[in-house]
Amino acid sequence: MSEEEKKVLNLILQKLEDQEELLLLTISNLTTKKAVANFLKKTDRMIDYYIENGTFKEGIEYVTKENGKKEFIPQGIVDFKRNKNHKKDRKKVEPEKKIFHPSVQNIVQGLRIG
Numbered sequence: 001m002s003e004e005e006k007k008v009l010n011l012i013l014q015k016l017e018d019q020e021e022l023l024l025l026t027i028s029n030l031t032t033k034k035a036v037a038n039f040l041k042k043t044d045r046m047i048d049y050y051i052e053n054g055t056f057k058e059g060i061e062y063v064t065k066e067n068g069k070k071e072f073i074p075q076g077i078v079d080f081k082r083n084k085n086h087k088k089d090r091k092k093v094e095p096e097k098k099i100f101h102p103s104v105q106n107i108v109q110g111l112r113i114g
Contacts (some may be wrong), residue, residue, distance in 0.1 A: 030074040040081055056080070 021102040029035050037047050058064065061076040100108055
C-alpha cells in the first residue's frame with residue numbers, strides 16, 4: 001500500500017469518526033415525543049397512535065417512567081426508522097366463489113361482464 005493510499009484511508013477514517021460523533025449527538029436527543037416526531041417526519045399525534053396501536057413496543061422504542069411520562073429509546077427509534085416492515089400485516093380478502101345451479105351456470109358462463 002502506497003503512502004498516498006494510507007493518507008486517503010486515514011482521511012476517510014477521520015471523516016467517519018466525525019460523522020459518528022455527530023450522529024451520537026443527534027441520537028441522544030431522541031428521548032422526547034417532539035424530537036422523535038421530527039426525526040421520523042411524523043406528527044406528535046401519529047407518535048401517540050403508534051404507542052396506542054402497538055407499533056411502538058414498550059421496552060424497545062419507549063419506556064414509561066414512574067410519573068407516567070414516556071421516554072423514547074434512541075436506538076429503538078433509529079432501528080424503527082431503518083426497518084420498513086413495521087406496518088401491520090394485512091390479510092388479502094379473496095372474493096368468495098359463487099356456486100350456481102347447473103342450469104344457471106351455463107347462462108353465467110355465456111355472459112360477458114364489462
